[in-house]
Amino acid sequence: MRAFVVLMCFLALGCLAQRPHPCTSPPLLSGALTVATQNEKLWAYAKYLYDALGQRTRLFEMGTYQNQSFTYDVLLLYRQGVMYEIDDKNKKCTKKPLKIDFHPMEIPKDASLLGQAIVGSSSGPGQGLLVNTWMGDLPQSAGKYMSTVTEFGCIPVSTTYHTDQFGWVVTNLFDNVIGILDPQYLNPPPFCQEAEMTTDDGEEPVSFFSLFTKRH
Structure with a gap:
């Protein structure tokens, strides 16, 4: 009996000691996020909808950029190569080409593990969240x-990267929910159906960060 207990303890410790591996987040997610820059030029809050199966993303933003307040509603349809800037209040829509590939929420296979930690406390059940930072x-x-993503489920928690223009850029994600409660928001609203494609040859390609800066 003692040998059986020792074996079970060994197996349990072996499972707990497994090294985390790069992962991919659930294909359908919704939630909220904040974006802030080191030089304090940008602070934004957004609700997001993310559909990796249909390669669609929508952001409902509000914030300040260079001391100017803004709101912004954008729908990105990667398979169609189209983005819609939506003004729901005035029932107006601007349609533009989307010239970038869809990148799923994931930890790339070539990422390096920095460490594993508990956000909150490990003192009691439900008091902490186990996360991995890559x-x-x-x-x-x-x-x-x-x-940083959760160990279980690969739910995104935060991302930090550096740019020459803004210094460190920090994105925090929270209130994440697996699934999308109202998929209609990932389709253009009816008043966008007649929108004609507009182009600006001098406009830089769209990126996640540019969605919070270049149009305000």
Whole structure:
């Protein structure tokens, strides 16, 4: 009996000691996030909808950029190569080409594990959240990123990276829910159906960060 107990303890410790692996977040997520920059030029709060299956994302934003307040509602349809800037109050819509590929929420396979930690407390059940923090190189950039996700479920918690223009950029995600309660928000509203494509040859390609800065 004692040998059986020792064996079970050994197996349990072995499972707990397994090294975390890069992971992919659930394909359907909704929640909220904040974005802030080191130089204090940008602070924004947004509700988000994320659909990796249909490659669609929507952001409902509010915040300040260079001391100017803004609100912004944007729908990104990656498969169609289209983005919609939506003014629901005035029932207006601007349609623009989306010239970037869809990138799922994930920890890339070449990321390096920085460590595992508990957010909150490990003193009692339900008092803490086990998370993994990873580091890697930004694509097409000499900079690096640092991302934290939950150990169970690979739910995004935060991402930090550096830019020459704004210094450190920190994104925190919270109130995450697996699934999308109202999928209609991932389709263009009826008043966008007649919107014609507009282009600006001098406009830089869209990125996550530009959605909070370049149009305000």
